[in-house]
Amino acid sequence: MNSRILQPNMRPLTSPNFTGFSNVIRFVLSLFATGARLRIFRFTSFLSNSIELKVVSAQLTSVRAFDFSIFSSLSFFVRFPAINHYLYRLGLNMDGEELTEQETALYDRQIRVWGADAQRRLSKSHILVCGMKGTVAEFCKNIVLAGVGSVTLVDDRVVTEEALSANFLIPPDESVYGGRTVAEICGDSLREFNPMVSVSVQKGDISSFGGDFFDKFNVVVISCCSAGTKKLINDKCRKLSKRVAFYTVDCRDSCGEIFVDLQSYKYSKKKLGETVECEIQYPRLEDAISVPWKVLPKKVSKLYFAMRVIESFEEAEGRKAGEITIGDLPALLKLRKEICETQSLNESHVPSILLERLVMGAREFPPACAVIGGILGQEVIKAISGKGDPLKNFFFFDAMDGKGIIEDISNEPPNK
Amino acid sequence: MASLQHSPSIKDAKVLMVGAGGIGCELLKTLALSGFPDIHIIDMDTIEVSNLNRQFLFRQSHVGQPKAKVARDAILKFRPHINITPYHANVKDPSFNVDFFKQFNVVLNGLDNLDARRHVNRLCLAADVPLVESGTTGFLGQVTVHVKGKTECYECQPKPAPKSYPVCTITSTPSKFVHCIVWAKDLLFTKLFGDKNQDNDLNVRSGDVASSSEHADDAFEQRKDEDVGDYGRRIYDHVFGHNIEVALSNEEAWKNRNKPRPIYSKDVLSDRLPQQNGTVDRSSATDNLSSLPAVSAMASLGLKNLQDVWNLMENSRVFLEALKLFLVNRAQEVGNLTFDKDDQLAVEFVSAAANIRAASFGIPLHSLFEAKGIAGNIVHAVATTNAIVAGLIVIEAIKVLEKNTDAYRMTYCLEHPSKKMLLMPVEPFEPNKSCYVCFKTPLTLEINTRRSRLRDFVEKIVKAKLGMSYPLIMVGHALLYEVGDDLEEDMVKNYAANLEKVLSELPSPVTGGTILQVEDLQQEFTCNISVKHREEFDEEKEPDEMVLSGLTEAPSMAKADDHSIENGGSTSNALPANVTEPKMDVEVEEISVGTENIYSAQKRKLPEVSHATKDVVSGDETRNHKRVQKLDDEDDDVVVMFDHPEVDNHKKQRLQ
């Protein structure tokens, strides 16, 4: 997607002045002159002598991609009989991108939730996913079913019993492995879920990929990587001229964390009957996690602190993500003490029992994967479609208390 | 509490899943991954194309096959060593009795209709097996835990009554598109293609019924030697032209309303339609086509986009074409058809007819896509919510297996965060002491015992309101009625005779003050009904001529829940609204507008949650505001959830 999609205002602007067909066309053409590509979506002709024309969306070409902003929708009442067929053709010509019959049938139920326009945007989005464990498998299933354009998987591991545990994309049949990577095997399963989505595999070390590579995607999801790698990729995405939505996700035992960076994100929502334009500024991962703990609100999820302590431990010890066991607990508790002292935070905000759970349960808890992979899928769909409040900027789930909590951890001012 | 993940109770658990649809597929996968070794699944449905976007265990090649069986085979591919027992059957089948339910440690519901949920609730209570219940619509979802004696049962809270519209709104004074859909689907479609003998209010009630009734009935019969095209135009003129003129003649009715406009085919379409070539080709090739299941008026007219709103002329052409295709290509079925949202031609006919009627009454027209959603009562569904809900069900199921009562939660999935939460757990409620299901609180029935027959009571109360399929009715020790396979012949005769008798003339008369005992043998559920005699009822408001109170049922709530085809619900004179209300009139684009109100309907008096719930409600105010303006004061929401407003200050205690 290399054009800017403008999300229309849902409230039609009725222009009583536009009573002649030629005026309508002149107006439409004047919009073209500004570089807009309009998509005339619907016109209702309820009585034989009046026609309603709605410009439902407009695209401004050659502006930064993935930047949904608002453009007012227009509605004309034209008092001319029998010109609707002409308009109809005009509408079709300007938009050769209608959903096919096949797509409408397959996505019927979800189009009823988010609309045909969002479905079209989904079908043109490209998603990069790194680290195929249970939660990410759930996420991939969700977006493949939703009908994104393409999914690219990165995970060069070979299949182990651990890789199998919460991942339903890997059949427990060694005969199909044949030296193939986790990403390749998962790709085979995903392709079956929806033949309309292109699923491919990229081999190599994600941290070595350059900006050109990330530029191909609208959404990048990173899992099972060190904090350093996550920050590195986040920054590479930030440097691109187009906006790439960046997410990290991890699940340990029955807990999970999602981080979101949508950079500067514009969307529309309804407030008191009016459509208002919203803009949210997101911090980079690095900036978010360097916010001093003592300035955070008292009630910030304990999982946030616990995940940072474990991350610091893995980084200090040069471990891979998740390479931590119960034997590391004493050293981990020592590190917690140090960090809490530096951050002037009472250690009770990072309970030992929580740390113990997180290092004991190396394996993901499948129900937690389903929940976190579901929330992540939903957020990615929101970001692509430009519909609904996206979460900013951390999400935590703990199956023990059942809460799914959003935390805003940034120095940026909250929603304007 | 030990880790949920390593709970030893999982290894010995035997669980029953009811429903292998959207939630069911996700649930079965999560159960299998979590290590549940023995899973039984009941589902009566077969796979359809529109399932494939979220029921990820199914493929195109499975369309038409039973869901339960295909789901099992798909799971065994990645977890070959677990036991999965599929049943392609209705959960209301008598073989799923209390003894069947007793073999399970927990029952997990992934159902899509109220009727089956109530049925499973009663069986779980009778078998004393815990139930984890769930529901989703769009981005909203909910999971609840029902353990006999510990938490409320599924029926402790009021349930939405099937929504019905006053007959005259449908037949004479529609004001919304949904009214036109109900008219097209339940009246016109049934009259033309369904059971001809069924009572039908299709013709407008005018002052002098006598003069028009005879003529009116004939109007729907195809005359001898009448060309299909001419017949179609005559029907068109009769229902959209003549009937509107008759209605207009009653000037009193239009004093405070906008008058409808009669529409005749000659005004909309030219006399000889030039664009009929496609049809001619088709009908000449009828022999070859009869094997093709999909006949489409849209296709033969060259219309493609389901999302387009067609104008009056296009709808008129679709109407006539669809009518013709039914009579020519599907003649064998005519007379036995019922509306089915997956029958393309039926959807086209109903959508076109509803739109023509809408044009006549000045109601905005809708696309086929929208009309199909309304007529087929299609639930908005996405994979993510189902996946989240399935995860939450398994978490609750493990707590139930561990009998960790304090940890039980009911959880809401929200679309907009409340108190920072997208997933909001709430402590479950205690059983409701006035619940007629789990507390056996007697109900009261107001009825004219000198006019209503036992049959009316069985159909409208016992089956429709109490959700019983195998009822037994007693007064004291005298049996009035019973259903079963092993009854003796003279008993069957006796019961059949009783059905036709007025209540006060039964062998054991039912009059004011009588206590009726009604029992369902399969559900092992009994309730007592105290009868009050009443002479008169309001024809519009109480069309059943009976009022049942004490039922945990909220009046006039939308019930999108009943879209399942099984066990047809209401039999009242008011037209059953097994249709979803349209969302807003404007755009398809708006996200799940209607569904938000689930939460406003869920305001409960609970100190801990009330604040949070209020937040949810106020968060939606903006949307509601608009909605109210658009759709006046009726409840127009697509409510699929199973939890509904309490009658009032029903104080609830937290679990001990």
Ligand SMILES: [Zn+2]
């Ligand atoms: Zn109850």
